[in-house]
Amino acid sequence: MNYKDFYSKSIQFPKEFWSEQAQQLKWFENPTTILSKDYNDYPLWFADGELNICYLAIDKHIEDGFGDQIAMIFDSPVTQTVKKYTYNEVKSEVSKLAGGLLSLGLKTGNTAIIYMPMIPQAAFAMLACARIGVTHSVVFGGFAPHELAIRIDDCKPKAIITASSGIEIDRVIAYKPMVDEAIALAEHKPKKVVVFNRKLGARVPFKKYDVDYDALVYGSEETDCVSLKSTHPLYILYTSGTTGKPKGIVRDTGGYATALKFSMQYIYGVNEGEVFWAASDVGWVVGHSFIVYGPLINRNTTIIFEGKPIKTPDASTFWRVIAEHKVNVMFTAPTAIRAIKKEDPNGEFIKKHDLSSLKTQFLAGERCDIATLEWYQQHIPIPAIDHWWQTESGWPMISNMMGVEYLPIKPGSAGKAVSGYDIRIFNENGDELSPNEEGYVVIKLPLPPGTLLDLWNDNERFKSGYLNKFPGYYFSGDGGYKDEDDYIFITGRVDDVINVAGHRLSTAEMEEIVASHHAVAECAVIGINDELKGQIPLALVVTKSGEAIEHFQLEHEVVQLVRAQIGAVASLRNVIIIQRLPKTRSGKILRKLLRSIVDGENFQIPSTIDDVAIIDEVKEDFQKYKIGSFK
Numbered sequence: 286m287n288y289k290d291f292y293s294k295s296i297q298f299p300k301e302f303w304s305e306q307a308q309q310l311k312w313f314e315n316p317t318t319i320l321s322k323d324y325n326d327y328p329l330w331f332a333d334g335e336l337n338i339c340y341l342a343i344d345k346h347i348e349d350g351f352g353d354q355i356a357m358i359f360d361s362p363v364t365q366t367v368k369k370y371t372y373n374e375v376k377s378e379v380s381k382l383a384g385g386l387l388s389l390g391l392k393t394g395n396t397a398i399i400y401m402p403m404i405p406q407a408a409f410a411m412l413a414c415a416r417i418g419v420t421h422s423v424v425f426g427g428f429a430p431h432e433l434a435i436r437i438d439d440c441k442p443k444a445i446i447t448a449s450s451g452i453e454i455d456r457v458i459a460y461k462p463m464v465d466e467a468i469a470l471a472e473h474k475p476k477k478v479v480v481f482n483r484k485l486g487a488r489v490p491f492k493k494y495d496v497d498y499d500a501l502v503y504g505s506e507e508t509d510c511v512s513l514k515s516t517h518p519l520y521i522l523y524t525s526g527t528t529g530k531p532k533g534i535v536r537d538t539g540g541y542a543t544a545l546k547f548s549m550q551y552i553y554g555v556n557e558g559e560v561f562w563a564a565s566d567v568g569w570v571v572g573h574s575f576i577v578y579g580p581l582i583n584r585n586t587t588i589i590f591e592g593k594p595i596k597t598p599d600a601s602t603f604w605r606v607i608a609e610h611k612v613n614v615m616f617t618a619p620t621a622i623r624a625i626k627k628e629d630p631n632g633e634f635i636k637k638h639d640l641s642s643l644k645t646q647f648l649a650g651e652r653c654d655i656a657t658l659e660w661y662q663q664h665i666p667i668p669a670i671d672h673w674w675q676t677e678s679g680w681p682m683i684s685n686m687m688g689v690e691y692l693p694i695k696p697g698s699a700g701k702a703v704s705g706y707d708i709r710i711f712n713e714n715g716d717e718l719s720p721n722e723e724g725y726v727v728i729k730l731p732l733p734p735g736t737l738l739d740l741w742n743d744n745e746r747f748k749s750g751y752l753n754k755f756p757g758y759y760f761s762g763d764g765g766y767k768d769e770d771d772y773i774f775i776t777g778r779v780d781d782v783i784n785v786a787g788h789r790l791s792t793a794e795m796e797e798i799v800a801s802h803h804a805v806a807e808c809a810v811i812g813i814n815d816e817l818k819g820q821i822p823l824a825l826v827v828t829k830s831g832e833a834i835e836h837f838q839l840e841h842e843v844v845q846l847v848r849a850q851i852g853a854v855a856s857l858r859n860v861i862i863i864q865r866l867p868k869t870r871s872g873k874i875l876r877k878l879l880r881s882i883v884d885g886e887n888f889q890i891p892s893t894i895d896d897v898a899i900i901d902e903v904k905e906d907f908q909k910y911k912i913g914s915f916k
C-alpha cells in the first residue's frame with residue numbers, strides 16, 4: 286500500500302473510505318447513513334448505526350475464541366506488582382461491575398466520574414460504564430479537589446468511582462478524602478461513591494454515600510452490553526482551554542471505535558495479539574484511546590503501568606517493562622525520554638535489556654525536540670515516530686502511518702497528515718499560506734470519525750473556539766508550517782494553553798488563582814522553556830502598593846495556592862515580582878512578548894504596546910531573579 290493513494294482516497298471519497306473502515310467492527314445495527322450533519326451543521330458519522338464499544342473491546346474476542354489471551358498486564362513498580370488478566374477475566378470483572386452500577390440506579394444516559402490512579406480497576410470502571418451506556422468522565426488523579434468539583438458541577442455524575450489511594454514515587458496519595466472534599470465543594474451531589482480499597486494504608490474516611498467496589502462486583506450478576514447509537518456520548522474528557530473553565534470534550538461511540546481500530550492498524554502498525562504499551566495515564570486522552578479502547582478493540586495486550594520513567598526505581602524501568610512483557614509497539618511523551626536521558630545519558634540501562642520485541646516507538650503530547658529523537662535513535666535503532674494530536678481529535682492527525690508506508694523521517698516534523706485530515710496552514714485572514722510559511726494549523730471539515738462531537742453543556746464555546754474563526758475549518762489552536770513535501774512542523778500553541786511534561790494546562794486558570802492572593806494587584810502566568818518538561822509555568826506578579834510581603838513568602842504562598850486548587854501537576858514553582866506588566870494601549874497583557882523575552886527569542890516590539898520603556902524594565906526583573914535565558 287502507498288501512503289499517497291491511501292491518503293488521497295480518504296480525502297476525495299470520505300464516505301466510501303470510512304464506510305469500509307467501519308465494516309471492520311461488529312455493529313449491532315449496521316450504519317446506512319455514513320455521514321450526516323447535526324443541528325450545528327457539524328458532521329456526524331454513522332448516525333443510524335448501533336454498537337457497544339465494551340462489546341468490541343472484550344466480548345467479541347471471547348466469541349472469536351480468544352478468551353484466554355492476556356488482555357491487560359498491570360505492572361506497578363511502585364507496589365512491586367505484576368498481574369495479568371485474560372479477556373475472560375476482564376469480562377467477568379467488567380460485566381459484574383456494570384451489573385453493580387445498574388443496581389445502584391445508574392442507567393444509559395447518566396454520567397459517572399472516574400477518579401483513580403493507574404490501576405486496572407480504572408479501566409474496568411470505564412468499560413463497565415460503556416457496557417451500560419453510562420457516559421464516563423475520567424478525571425486525572427493529579428488534579429486537586431477544586432478541579433474535581435468543577436467537573437462534578439459540569440457533568441453532574443450520578444456516581445463517582447474512585448480508589449483509596451495512588452502512589453507518587455515516594456508518597457501515598459489518599460484519594461478518598463479528596464473526593465469527599467470535592468463533593469463538599471460542589472453544588473451537585475453524586476448519589477454514590479464506589480471505592481476500591483487498595484489497602485495501602487491510606488486514610489479512607491467513610492461517608493453515607495460510599496459503596497465498596499469489591500463488595501459491589503462480587504455481589505452482582507454479569508450484565509450484557511446494551512446496544513447504543515453510534516452518536517451516543519461514550520465519554521466527556523475535560524481539557525484546558527483559554528479560560529479558567531476546562532472544556533468537556535464529548536466523544537461519540539461508533540466514529541471513535543472506527544477511528545481507533547483504524548489507528549491501531551494503519552498508524553501504529555500493530556497486529557492483533559501483539560503487546561501495545563502507552564505509558565500515559567487514563568486521565569488523559571492517550572489513556573482513553575491507547576491504553577484502554579484502542580488496544581482492546583484491536584485484540585492487543587495492553588499495559589497498565591503505575592510508575593514513572595525514572596525513580597520507580599530508576600531510569601531502567603521502561604526497558605525492563607518492554608523486555609519482560611515483550612512489548613511490540615510503545616507510546617510515550619518526549620519528556621519521559623528526556624528524563625531517562627538525563628539520568629542515563631549513555632544508555633547503560635538500555636544495554637542490559639533485551640528490547641528485540643520492540644518494532645516502533647511513538648512519541649507525542651508535546652513537540653519532540655531533535656536532540657531527544659536523535660538520542661533515542663542512537664541507543665535504540667528502531668523507527669522513533671513523532672506524531673501530533675489532541676484531546677479534541679482523540680486519535681493522531683499527523684503521523685508516519687506505519688501500517689501503510691514508512692516514510693523517511695524529517696526530525697522536527699510529526700510527519701504528514703493522517704488519512705481523513707485535510708490539514709492546511711492559514712494566516713489570520715484565513716488565506717492558505719505557501720510552503721514553509723508559519724501560520725495557524727486548521728483542518729477542513731468534515732473531520733474524520735472519532736473526533737470531538739461537541740463541548741459538554743457549551744455548544745457556543747464549541748463553535749466559537751473551534752469553528753467560527755475560519756468557517757468550514759476546524760481551528761486546532763496550534764501554529765505550524767508545511768514544507769514543500771507536505772511534512773508538517775508544529776511550532777506550538779497560539780493561545781494561552783501550555784504543555785508541561787506532556788500535560789496540557791491553562792495559564793488563564795493559574796492566573797485566576799494567583800490573582801486571588803491578597804498581595805497581588807495584577808499578574809500574568811506564562812509558559813517558559815524547560816529542558817526536562819518542555820515548558821513550565823512562571824507567574825509574574827505586580828504587588829499592591831503598600832504591600833510589604835517578602836518575595837520568598839509570596840512565592841511560597843502562591844505556589845501552595847496553585848497546588849491546592851489545581852494540583853501539584855501544575856508544576857508552578859517560580860513566582861517573581863515585577864514592576865509593571867507590558868500591555869497594549871487597550872490594556873491587554875502582552876504575554877507572547879514576555880515569553881519571547883524570558884526565553885531569549887527574537888521578537889518584534891508590538892506596535893500596540895502602551896509604553897516601550899517597559900521592555901527594559903522587564904528584562905531587569907528577569908535578570909534579578911535569574912529566570913529563563915537570564916540565568
Ligand code: COA
Binds near residue numbers: 428451617650853855
Ligand atoms: N496524583 C497525584 N500527584 C501527581 C500525579 C497523580 N496522578 N501525577 C503527578 N503528580 C504530582 C507529582 O507527584 C509532582 O508533585 P511534586 O511537585 O510534589 O513533586 C507533580 O505532580 C508534577 O508531576 P510530574 O509532571 O509527573 O513531574 P515529576 O517531576 O514528578 O516527573 C517526569 C517528571 C518527566 C518523569 C514526568 O512528568 C513524566 O513521566 N512525564 C511523562 C508524562 C506523560 O507520559 N504524559 C502523558 C501525556 S501523553
Ligand code: AMP
Binds near residue numbers: 651652653
Ligand atoms: P492534549 O490535548 O493534552 O493531548 O494536548 C494537545 C496539544 O499538545 C496540542 O494541541 C499540541 O500543542 C501539543 N502536542 C501534542 N503532540 C504534539 C507533537 N507531536 N508535536 C507538537 N505538539 C504536540
